Amino acid sequence: MTKKSxxxxxxxxxxxxxxxxxxxxxxAVAIGATVLSGLVTVYFDIPSQMRQExxxxxxxxxxxxxxxxxxxxxxxxxxxxxxxxxEIIGIAPYRYETVKINEQPFMAxxxxxxxxxxxxxxxxxxxxxxxxxxxxxxxxxxxxVIRLLPGSAFTMTGTDPQGEAFxxxxxxxxxxxxxxxEEAFIFMSLADFASVMGxxxxxxxxxxxxxxxxxxxxxxxxxxxxxxxxxPRLVTRVTRSEGAVLTKLQALVFLVTAxxxxxxxxCVATTMMAVVAERRGEIGLKKALGAPDGSIxxxxxxxxxxxxxxxxxxxxxxxxxFAQIIGVNVFGRxxxxxAALAPATVVASILVTGLACLIPVRSATExxxxxxxxxx
Amino acid sequence: xxxxxxxxVSKIYGSVKALQGIDLTVARGEWLAIMGPSGSGKTTMMNIxxxxxxxxxxxxxxxxxxxxxESARNLTTVRREKIGLIFQQFHLINYLTALExxxxxxxxxxxPDEQEALQALARVGLSDRAKHLPAQLxxxxxxxxxxxxxxxxxxxxxxxxxxTGNLDEANEGIVIDIFRKLHDEGSTIIVVTHDPEVAEEAQxxxxxxxxxxxxxxxxxxxxxxxxx
Numbered sequence: 001m002t003k004k005s006x007x008x009x010x011x012x013x014x015x016x017x018x019x020x021x022x023x024x025x026x027x028a029v030a031i032g033a034t035v036l037s038g039l040v041t042v043y044f045d046i047p048s049q050m051r052q053e054x055x056x057x058x059x060x061x062x063x064x065x066x067x068x069x070x071x072x073x074x075x076x077x078x079x080x081x082x083x084x085x086x087e088i089i090g091i092a093p094y095r096y097e098t099v100k101i102n103e104q105p106f107m108a109x110x111x112x113x114x115x116x117x118x119x120x121x122x123x124x125x126x127x128x129x130x131x132x133x134x135x136x137x138x139x140x141x142x143x144x145v146i147r148l149l150p151g152s153a154f155t156m157t158g159t160d161p162q163g164e165a166f167x168x169x170x171x172x173x174x175x176x177x178x179x180x181x182e183e184a185f186i187f188m189s190l191a192d193f194a195s196v197m198g199x200x201x202x203x204x205x206x207x208x209x210x211x212x213x214x215x216x217x218x219x220x221x222x223x224x225x226x227x228x229x230x231x232p233r234l235v236t237r238v239t240r241s242e243g244a245v246l247t248k249l250q251a252l253v254f255l256v257t258a259x260x261x262x263x264x265x266x267c268v269a270t271t272m273m274a275v276v277a278e279r280r281g282e283i284g285l286k287k288a289l290g291a292p293d294g295s296i297x298x299x300x301x302x303x304x305x306x307x308x309x310x311x312x313x314x315x316x317x318x319x320x321x322f323a324q325i326i327g328v329n330v331f332g333r334x335x336x337x338x339a340a341l342a343p344a345t346v347v348a349s350i351l352v353t354g355l356a357c358l359i360p361v362r363s364a365t366e367x368x369x370x371x372x373x374x375x376x
Numbered sequence: 377x378x379x380x381x382x383x384x385v386s387k388i389y390g391s392v393k394a395l396q397g398i399d400l401t402v403a404r405g406e407w408l409a410i411m412g413p414s415g416s417g418k419t420t421m422m423n424i425x426x427x428x429x430x431x432x433x434x435x436x437x438x439x440x441x442x443x444x445x446e447s448a449r450n451l452t453t454v455r456r457e458k459i460g461l462i463f464q465q466f467h468l469i470n471y472l473t474a475l476e477x478x479x480x481x482x483x484x485x486x487x488p489d490e491q492e493a494l495q496a497l498a499r500v501g502l503s504d505r506a507k508h509l510p511a512q513l514x515x516x517x518x519x520x521x522x523x524x525x526x527x528x529x530x531x532x533x534x535x536x537x538x539x540t541g542n543l544d545e546a547n548e549g550i551v552i553d554i555f556r557k558l559h560d561e562g563s564t565i566i567v568v569t570h571d572p573e574v575a576e577e578a579q580x581x582x583x584x585x586x587x588x589x590x591x592x593x594x595x596x597x598x599x600x601x602x603x604x
Contacts, residue, residue, distance in 0.1 A: 006479060006488040010472065017471035017509070285467045288428060289525075290456020291484045292449070369455075370428040 011302045022307065025271045026314075029307050032264025033315020033349040036257060037341065038322030043253040045335040046327065047246045051210045053333075055089045056121045059206035060238040061216055063223070066231040070095075070201025078227040079205070083219055089208035090118025095193055096203050099158040099186065101146050108156070108186045110193020113137075119208040123182065126150060127174030133192060135173035139183035143175045150174050156186075156196065166196045213243040261352060268356035272304060276360045280367050287369035300361045301354065308353025312346035319345060377440050379404040379533060379564050380425065385434035385444075387420050387587075394420040396587045398434070402533075407555070407565045409575035409595075412584030418568045419537075421584065425566060426459055426535050427451040439532055456485055460526030464538035466518040468510040474521045475506040478528050485529040496524040500554055516547025523554055527563075534558065536567045540574050552577055 001009075015022050054060075063079050065071045071093075080091055092115040099108040113130055117123075127150030130136055138148060148154060150172055157167045170192075176182060194200075209216060216239055220232040276283070283296060320337055327335040380402040387395040395417045402408050412418050423429035424436060427443060428451070436444040443454055455461075468477045478493040497506050500520035510518055519539060526534055536555075540548040552574065559565060567578060575581040581593040 001479070001488045001490055003483060003487060006483045009476065010480070010483075013471045013476065281467065282469055285469065286480070286484070287452065288426070288455065288461055288467075289481050289484055290452055292452055295484060368428070369452075370423045 007298070007302065010299060011306060014299075014303055015306060022275075022303075025268070025275060025307050026311055028267045028271045029264070029311025029349060029353055030314040030318065032260065032267060032352065033311045033345055034318040034322055035260045036264065036348060037315045037319025037345040038326060039253055039257045039260060040341055040345070041319060041323035041335055041338050042326050043250060043257065044338055044341070045323070046253075046331050047212075047250060048210070049327075049333050049335070050246060050249070050331070051212070051242065054238070054242045055208045055210055057238055057242075058122060058235070059092070059119045059208050060235045060242070061207040061209050061219070062233045062235060063205040063207065064203070064231050064233065065201070066229050070203060071205060071230065072201045075227055075229050076202060076205050079223045079230040079232065080207075082222040082226055083207065083209060084211070087210045087215075089210055090115045091205060091207050092116040092119045093190070093202040093205045095190070095197070095200060097158070097161070097193075097197050099156050099196075101142075101154055101156055101186075103157075104145060106142055106186055107184060108188065108193065110188055110190045110197070113187065113189055116187065116206075119206050120178070120182075122178065124177045125174040126177070127172070130173040130187075130189065133189070134168075134170050135188075136170050136192070137174050137176045137187040138172055139185045139187075140175055140177045141183040142186060143172075148172050148175075158196070160197045161200065162198065168196050212246065213239045261348075265352050265356040268304075268308075268353050269359055272300075272357050272360040273363070276300065276364045279364075283364050283367040284369050287367060293365040296365050297361050300364050301357055304353050304357035304361070305350055308350035309346060311353065312349030315349055316342045316345050378402060378437070379406075379439060380566075381435075381437040382425075383435040383437070385421075385424060385431045385436060387417075387424065387429070388432045393587050395424070395431070398589060400582065400589065402564060402566065404564055405559070405562045406580070407559045407578040408567070409578035409581040410566065410568045410584060411570065411572070411575050411581055412590075415586075416584040417587040418584055420587075422535060422537055422568050425533075426461060427455045457529075458532040460529065460531035460534045462519075462522050462526045462534065462536035462539045464541040466510070466515070466522045466542070468518055468521055468525075470510050473507050473509055474502060474513065474517075474524075477510070477521055478525045481525045481528050493524075493528060496528045497521070499527070500524045501550070514547070516543050516550055519543060519547065519551055520554070523551070527558070532564065534563050534565045536565065538569055539567060540569070540571060548574070 063071060063076060076093060092111050095110040097108055098105055117129060125137060146154065152172045153169060154172065155167060155169050159165050176187065209219065211219070213234070216234050220234060223230055223232040286296060323335045327333055378401040382398050382400040385395055385398040386393065398421065410418055410421060420429065424431055431444050434444065435442050438454065438458060443451065446454065469480060472480065474497060475490065475493055478496055479488040479490065482488045482493060494503060494506060497503050500523050502517060502520050502524065505513060505517055513521065540551050543551060555565060555567070555577065567574065569575050576595050578595055581595055583590045583593065
């Protein structure tokens, strides 16, 4: 048997055969690692989920023409290509023109309705979203003025940008309520809009992107650089409040995590001190047998680091459950397992346990070997 | 040259003089007993001979080397290399088997050797108990494991503190037989004991009183008193 295998045998025997004493220490490490793992999971997962949640409040990024003209489809595509596809929730281009219904003027908006539904999930639609040609959504204000209900037909008149008069029949698919200016609009598909107004560029492209403010700013810089003629704008009302909430949330979780780490260290150090005190006779015996301080340190540190490793593994398992409980009960949504956090938690647990063991291990080397002769 | 030579050794704790001017020599292969009432300085003398304490005054020469002024680190090395300790309370590591307890001494000394450790256990009649934990062994068996551990590194000096103090008569006999055998093989043994019957087995008995050597009895020569 080599010295190394004897070393591991001694550590394993101390841990396995002294179950009750070591279970207390393992429990201390595992609880610390569980709370640590859980909070760090929350720290990383909840903000990304909440960003998705914030997308319910509408677009946070818009594209307009840099020169006051309409935005061409090619320009818009070049700008969208600068955005990370995985973070795009929806891209809804809009064209606006004034039209008349019963000789009363209203603003008509042509858009990709499927994308508009993604960028504006807060819209409350009575009736159905338009699917067939000739179906439109009308805002609540429009419905109130001209007394239309879902299923009602009406005739839209007006002049296109070239000055040609048009008249076309539409059917109300649904009435939209937003509590905002959208209630004064008539929304239709881009194809229906083009059928009365002809082809043309977009007045604005609304984008909903699941990214923090800093990343949105980076996207804006890329769009400015790569998509000539496109002026990107952050919807600061949304991005700033979103950033402020998430920053405060993360700061809170960070603070709690730091406190938990400190408490874990104190807890593990106290437990290891109790272990050292309990095994004072054994340490004295080993020193009486001629064990150098380095061996005593290596044995206790080895036990501590093994406990740290085991506690870390338990912490990963229970920590995910803990994070789920926080996610579901506090934030109302489940968290995702963060695979990268598993090794990080184990390493952190080993480091914290190692640090916490330093003082007790040092005190172990100060045990007088003569205690064994005094029968203590 | 004596194996152990104590020259004017004193140990003072504050105002308490635990040992005063001890002069004692132990020859290689000698079996010496140390007796005395509680507080006579036996444990202090054991600590000093066993390199677990240093004298306040005087010299301790082990194998001709003065160890009285050595650092704690060097004394640890001397204990590991030259001294085999046997304790009244056995002091086995409770989570290691009998075999592993013997191998621990090898581990700190040089290299663990399972076969050699098994032979050491066989020497004290415990080869069939090698895989048992201390809690599964009787007091006598635990003491024999302690003896096997003390002998595994072929120490220059075997130091036993009340080795039969916690044993019944039958086990006391077994342990004394092992000591006899060790002595016959040439080991140098110092035994601290309260038991006159155990002390009589030694060649000489040193009687301590109030930190001084009161007398030395030559047991093998009819219990004659030697000069103090």
